[in-house]
C-alpha cells in the first residue's frame with residue numbers, strides 16, 4: 001500500500017529559485033539560506049520518496065482572474081514550468097503519478113471536498129522552488145527524482161480556505177493515499193510563507209516570534225494551528241503570510257504525533273522570512 | 284458597505300471579492316504581460332495594447348504613469364502588478380522599495396536588518412491613519 005512517511009514545510013520565494021538559476025547561492029546574501037537546506041537535501045537522498053504531494057499556490061500564472069478555484073488538483077501527465085514574466089525557470093518538466101492523482105481526486109470528492117481537476121496546467125515558482133531547495137540543482141534535461149502531484153490552493157483572492165478546512169483536507173488526502181494499492185513512499189509538502197507582505201506601505205513586514213510559534217505548533221499542536229484566524233494571519237504575518245494555511249494541509253496528512261527532524265529559519269530572502277520544517281511519522 | 288474586520292490593518296489592501304471585481308480588467312491586462320509575445324506587443328504600442336482592456340480612465344492613467352500604489356488602490360493585486368513591474372525591469376523587492384516610499388536601498392537595508400517589525404504596525408491607530 002502507499003504510505004505517507006513525512007511532511008515538509010517550506011517557503012517558496014521566487015528569488016530563491018532565481019538565485020539557484022543564476023548560480024549566486026554562495027554570495028553572502030544567499031549563503032545562509034542554502035546552508036540551511038544542506039541537511040534537508042541529504043535527508044531527501046536517504047528517504048527517496050516515490051511521490052511528492054505538493055501543496056502550493058499559483059501566483060496568477062496558470063490561473064488568471066477569470067477563474068479562481070479554491071482547491072485544484074493536478075491530474076495531467078506532466079506540468080511545464082511557466083513563464084511568470086521573466087522567462088520559465090530552467091528546471092525539468094514535472095511528472096505526475098497520474099493513477100494516484102486520479103485516485104486522490106475521486107476519493108476526495110466522495111469525501112466531500114469539491115475539487116477542481118486540472119488536466120492541463122503549467123506550474124510556477126510556488127511548486128518548482130520547493131523542489132529545487134530540497135533536491136538542489138537538477139538540470140533541465142534530467143528528471144526530478146520523484147513524481148509530483150500538485151495541489152493548488154487559492155491564497156491570492158481573499159478569503160483563502162480556512163486553516164481548519166485545510167487541516168481537514170489534509171486528513172482526507174491521507175485517507176486517499178492510505179487506500180491506494182501500490183507500494184509507494186509518499187511525502188507531502190506544504191509550501192509558502194512564512195511572514196511576509198509584498199504590497200503597499202506595510203511591505204517588508206516580518207514577525208519572527210509569530211513564525212517560531214507557528215513552527216512549534218506544527219510539531220506539537222496542529223489543532224491549535226488550524227484554529228488561527230485569517231485576521232490573525234493578515235495582521236500578524238502580513239497580507240501574503242496567509243499562505244501558511246497551506247502548511248496545514250501537509251500537517252493534516254501526517255499522524256497526530258510526529259517527530260521533528262529538522263528546522264531552518266532565515267530573514268530575509270527578498271521580502272520574506274524563509275521557514276522550513278521536516279516532520280516524520282513515527283513507524 | 285459594512286466595515287470589514289481587516290480594514291484597520293495599516294498600509295495594506297486585502298484583495299477581496301470587491302477589489303477583485305473593481306480591478307478585473309486592470310489585473311487581466313497585467314497578467315497578459317506574463318507572455319513574451321504580449322510583452323513585445325505592449326512595448327511596441329502601449330496605447331493600442333491598452334485599448335483591448337476596458338479599464339477605467341483612472342486605472343489606465345495609473346498604468347501609463349506606472350503609479351504602483353495607485354494601481355493597488357484601484358483594485359490591482361500585487362501578484363498581477365508585479366508582472367507589469369517585471370516588464371519594466373522591477374523585481375518584487377525593488378517594487379516594495381517603491382511602494383513603501385523608502386527607496387530601493389533603504390528598503391533592502393531594512394530587510395537585511397530583520398524586516399519591518401510587527402510592533403507599531405498592527406493597526407491604523409498606531410500609524411495615526413484612519
Ligand SMILES: [Fe+2]
Pocket residue numbers: 012057059126192193243
Ligand atoms: Fe506563494
